[in-house]
Amino acid sequence: MPRSHPLEKIRNIGIFAHIDAGKTTVSERILFYTGVSHKIGEVHEGAATMDWMTQEQERGITITSAATTAFWIPTDANGDKASEHRINLIDTPGHVDFTIEVKRSLRVLDGGVSVFDGVAGVEPQSETNWRYADDYRVPRICFINKLDRMGASFDRSFDSIRDRLTKNAVAAQLPIGLEADHRGVVDLLKMKAYGFEGANGENIVELEIPADMVEQVNARRQELIEKIVEQDESLMEKYLGGEELPYDALVAALRKGVIANDIVPVFAGSALKNKGVQLVLDAVVKYLPSPLDIPPVVGVDPKTDAEVIRPTDDKTPFTGLAFKIATDPYVGSLAFFRVYAGTLKTGSYILNSTKGEQERVSRIVRMHANNREEVSEVYAGEIAALVGLKVTTTGNTLCDPASPIILDGIDAPEPVISIKIEPKTKADQEKMGGALRRLADEDPTFRVSSDPDSGETLIAGMGELHLEVLVRRMKDEFSVEANVGRPQVAYKETIRAEAAGDGKYVKQSGGRGQYGHAKVKIRPLERGEGFKFENNIKGGAIPNEFINPIEKGIREAMDRGVVAGFPLVDVAVELYDGSYHDVDSSEAAFKIAGSMAFQEAAKSANPVILEPIMKLQVSAPQEFMGDITGDISGKRGRVDSIEDRGMIKVINAFVPLSELFGYITKLRSITQGRGAPTMEFDHYEEVPKNVEATIVSGRS
Numbered sequence: 126m127p128r129s130h131p132l133e134k135i136r137n138i139g140i141f142a143h144i145d146a147g148k149t150t151v152s153e154r155i156l157f158y159t160g161v162s163h164k165i166g167e168v169h170e171g172a173a174t175m176d177w178m179t180q181e182q183e184r185g186i187t188i189t190s191a192a193t194t195a196f197w198i199p200t201d202a203n204g205d206k207a208s209e210h211r212i213n214l215i216d217t218p219g220h221v222d223f224t225i226e227v228k229r230s231l232r233v234l235d236g237g238v239s240v241f242d243g244v245a246g247v248e249p250q251s252e253t254n255w256r257y258a259d260d261y262r263v264p265r266i267c268f269i270n271k272l273d274r275m276g277a278s279f280d281r282s283f284d285s286i287r288d289r290l291t292k293n294a295v296a297a298q299l300p301i302g303l304e305a306d307h308r309g310v311v312d313l314l315k316m317k318a319y320g321f322e323g324a325n326g327e328n329i330v331e332l333e334i335p336a337d338m339v340e341q342v343n344a345r346r347q348e349l350i351e352k353i354v355e356q357d358e359s360l361m362e363k364y365l366g367g368e369e370l371p372y373d374a375l376v377a378a379l380r381k382g383v384i385a386n387d388i389v390p391v392f393a394g395s396a397l398k399n400k401g402v403q404l405v406l407d408a409v410v411k412y413l414p415s416p417l418d419i420p421p422v423v424g425v426d427p428k429t430d431a432e433v434i435r436p437t438d439d440k441t442p443f444t445g446l447a448f449k450i451a452t453d454p455y456v457g458s459l460a461f462f463r464v465y466a467g468t469l470k471t472g473s474y475i476l477n478s479t480k481g482e483q484e485r486v487s488r489i490v491r492m493h494a495n496n497r498e499e500v501s502e503v504y505a506g507e508i509a510a511l512v513g514l515k516v517t518t519t520g521n522t523l524c525d526p527a528s529p530i531i532l533d534g535i536d537a538p539e540p541v542i543s544i545k546i547e548p549k550t551k552a553d554q555e556k557m558g559g560a561l562r563r564l565a566d567e568d569p570t571f572r573v574s575s576d577p578d579s580g581e582t583l584i585a586g587m588g589e590l591h592l593e594v595l596v597r598r599m600k601d602e603f604s605v606e607a608n609v610g611r612p613q614v615a616y617k618e619t620i621r622a623e624a625a626g627d628g629k630y631v632k633q634s635g636g637r638g639q640y641g642h643a644k645v646k647i648r649p650l651e652r653g654e655g656f657k658f659e660n661n662i663k664g665g666a667i668p669n670e671f672i673n674p675i676e677k678g679i680r681e682a683m684d685r686g687v688v689a690g691f692p693l694v695d696v697a698v699e700l701y702d703g704s705y706h707d708v709d710s711s712e713a714a715f716k717i718a719g720s721m722a723f724q725e726a727a728k729s730a731n732p733v734i735l736e737p738i739m740k741l742q743v744s745a746p747q748e749f750m751g752d753i754t755g756d757i758s759g760k761r762g763r764v765d766s767i768e769d770r771g772m773i774k775v776i777n778a779f780v781p782l783s784e785l786f787g788y789i790t791k792l793r794s795i796t797q798g799r800g801a802p803t804m805e806f807d808h809y810e811e812v813p814k815n816v817e818a819t820i821v822s823g824r825s
Contacts, residue, residue: 128504130211132437133415135506137463139215139230141258142240143248144803147270147396151240152193152216154402157325159195159212161493192461192508193493199407210410213508217254224253224587224805225570229448229519229535231257233463233508236413237265238405243277243303243395245770246285249742249803255290264383264414266390268405272300273307273395276772283391295352296345297379297390298404301335310393310401311338313346314375319404326399349390350375356382376411383412384419416506422465424522424530427478433530435466437505442528443467443475447521448535450567451510452602453497458566459510460517461492465532467525470502477514478529479521488512519569537569540585541737541782541806544592545610547582553605557582560603564595571595585615587806589786614783616820617735617809618686618693623648626726628718640706641714643667643675645722647730650695652809656683657697667703671715675700678719687727688734688817689824694809698723734817737782740807743792744775745800752795760784761813779807 142148195212215234217227231237237258241251258265269282279300286294301309301318309320311334318332334342350370354360357378363370382388392408394401421436422444435444449461469475473486490497490510503509517523520534548554561573561584572585586592589612599605625646632639650657658676667675679698686693703718741762743753753776754764762780769775785804792800812820 128439130209132417132506134208134210135213135415136210136409136413137213137233137235137416137506137508138238138409138413139217139227139234139236139263140238140240141217141227141231141254143242143245143250143254144218146240146242146245146248146251148240149216150396151238151268151270151402151405152214154396154399155195155212155214155406156193158327158403158406159197161193161195192510194491197406197410199410212406212409215508224250225537225568226449227254228257228537229569231261231263232535233446233448234263235416235419236409237263238409239265239267241267241269241282241286242274243269243272243279243282243393244274245744246282247289249740249805252289253805262386264386264412266297266383266392266405266408266412267294268392268394268401269300270394270396272303272393273305273398273400275304277303277307279303279393281770286389286391291389293352293387294389294391295349297349297408298393298401299338299342299345300393301332301338307395307398307400310404311342312404313342313349314372314379316342316346321400321403326402329403352388353378353382356385356387380412384414422532424532427481427529427531435530437466439468439505441466441505442525442530443469443523444525444528444530444532445469445475445523446532447511447514447517447519447523450517450519452563452567453512457513459490459492459512460514461508461510462523464503464505464507464509466505468502468504474526475523476526476529477517477521478524478531479534480516482516483526484511484514484517484523486511518566535569538587538806539615540570540572540587541615542588542592543572543583543585543613543615545581545613546584546596546607549606549608553607556603556605557599557607560599560605563603564598568595612786614736616689616691616737616812618688618691618732619652619695619735620647620649620693620727620730620732622729622731624726624730626722626724626729628720628722628725630714630717630721632714638706638709639711639714640709641671641711641716641718642704643700643715643718643722644702645679645719645726646699646701647723647726648697648699649730650697652695654695656680656694659697659699661699661701662703667700667705667715668710671705671710671712672700674712674716675703675719678716678721679723681716682720682723682727686732687724688732689821691734693727693732694735696727734812734820735809736812736816738779738807738810739782739785739804741778741780741785741788741802741804742775743778743800743802744770744773745792745796746772747774749796749800750774750776753792753800756791756795761816780804781810782806 140148140152192215196209197212198209215230217230267286269279298310298312300307309318309332311318318334320330320332322328322330353375354364360374360378392405396402416437421434424433426433435441444466445462445464447460447462451459453459471486471489474483475486476483489500489503491500492510522532524530548557565571565573570587574583596609627644629642660672683693757764757778760780761784762778765777767774767776792802
């Protein structure tokens with residue numbers, strides 16, 4: 126099956142935003158205008174194509190990222206059609222509990238469309254998503270949506286992008302009218318105004334630029350042109366010489382600036398009212414990169430650790446990254462993957478180089494939300510899914526067995542909340558383990574463990590909604606009914622001082638005994654650095670084969686801290702001395718000795734409990750400000766800033782997660798239902814001593 130579109134005509138893009146900014150509504154319009162769907166599915170009616178899960182339709186939010194493929198022919202300056210482009214689109218969730226979906230999508234995408242609410246502008250999750258896109262250096266364009274809403278302001282939203290996200294933002298369009306008067310946009314590069322007519326805004330008509338906008342349009346165009354000519358010396362010379370700049374040259378220079386992350390063009394419209402989406406599609410094709418415009422993928426050879434570069438080409442050895450695992454009720458496990466180089470055919474074998482195991486490619490499918498199109502081959506630059514892989518999980522590299530390579534994986538945020546879960550019946554008990562394992566394979570931010578004291582099953586995730594959704598999925602998809610406990614905070618422990626520990630495990634019991642002896646020094650690391658192990662044994666005091674068991678014993682001891690049994694983090698351990706016995710020493714004995722030495726050191730290193738701190742943002746009318754800030758202070762929170770957003774005040778604060786259970790209900794009561802909170806995990810902080818005492822007594 127030949128390649129349908131050349132590489133330069135492919136765009137791999139994601140749509141991301143804060144919850145309720147209108148991402149899925151934008152995606153639905155894209156599907157309609159590109160002819161993928163013949164009817165617009167509305168989120169508020171529970172009929173959005175991309176929100177196919179039952180819970181997504183019931184709640185009106187996106188829970189899991191959905192992939193699809195569309196085709197678009199952009200127009201040039203004269204309104205003439207260019208050639209067809211293929212757009213692989215991923216619609217991502219906006220709720221902070223499902224932030225891993227955004228992160229892993231951005232890891233494999235070449236470009237992004239960041240959507241903003243025209244009333245609210247930049248919101249907390251907008252910032253988080255922007256940070257992820259910065260981490261992966263994903264070029265993006267912005268779309269200020271919902272300009273038909275009461276209180277909408279393009280200028281205020283645009284300024285919030287400039288102030289809080291990037292100074293490189295520049296307006297590429299201006300809206301004609303706002304709120305109920307919003308009727309079109311002005312393209313600042315073409316210097317033309319457009320309206321959108323027909324039942325679904327499918328007919329784009331040219332309008333006169335309103336006389337009262339001419340001055341503003343000229344000023345904004347000047348800003349745009351100045352930003353563009355910075356990308357090209359010859360254009361800069363022509364501009365400074367007062368020459369007319371050709372449209373095609375401006376588009377080429379703007380594209381160059383966007384791909385280099387030096388320019389972020391901002392577009393305007395209202396997806397719900399069918400205004401502006403086709404022009405955003407034009408911008409996706411014109412300004413966002415094809416797979417050829419991004420640097421070739423770089424990895425390491427698993428055998429030699431040498432750097433390997435794989436050019437984006439169908440003829441290079443196959444190289445791909447599995448970025449999402451999903452359970453499909455009809456075909457079983459689906460592994461979504463991005464092809465960075467080479468081609469992949471059904472019936473072939475691939476190497477999962479991350480795990481060192483081969484997998485057989487039995488079926489390849491292209492996804493359209495939850496519908497599948499079977500294909501026999503995929504090429505460099507494409508996104509598809511493999512059916513029935515046995516060992517592959519999120520972040521694994523898939524490659525040609527003859528040319529192994531390992532790519533950077535996908536880091537998952539640590540869970541911050543856990544609940545106890547127990548099956549309702551004996552039949553549920555038999556199925557629950559398998560269901561939890563399948564859900565954990567899909568979602569790297571979902572963890573399953575057993576409480577060492579009670580033997581109860583604990584599930585941990587990113588928030589109450591996250592766990593609620595997973596428990597419901599267990600019921601809907603795996604027919605497992607379960608009782609769940611109250612949410613618990615995922616506390617951690619760390620140390621504040623350096624200390625040393627000596628662990629000696631000696632056991633004599635007729636015949637061969639046990640002997641292991643390890644001495645360690647420990648020191649605190651910066652928050653978020655995790656665990657470092659240094660082997661500084663000199664002169665063979667401990668043979669090499671016992672070093673790994675000592676490290677394993679230390680890691681196991683870190684899983685149950687010394688203050689209240691919470692996992693210990695951000696510690697460096699140096700193994701500096703010890704001794705062994707020619708006959709009695711064993712791996713098991715040294716594992717226990719390592720654990721004993723670490724625990725002794727940790728108890729002397731001023732251990733403390735850490736708690737997750739949430740970034741809380743509350744939007745509410747002015748008259749409730751005093752009550753809200755007083756309530757935040759009473760929750761051990763600190764107000765960071767208060768800003769205006771039209772008629773609404775927005776409070777930004779940092780509050781311990783343990784104080785925020787049930788906060789939405791409390792806020793509704795304080796503000797007569799007019800306050801809206803959003804929160805996301807920000808960092809871990811030491812717990813005050815009085816609170817620590819309460820936590821410890823609660824654990825015991």
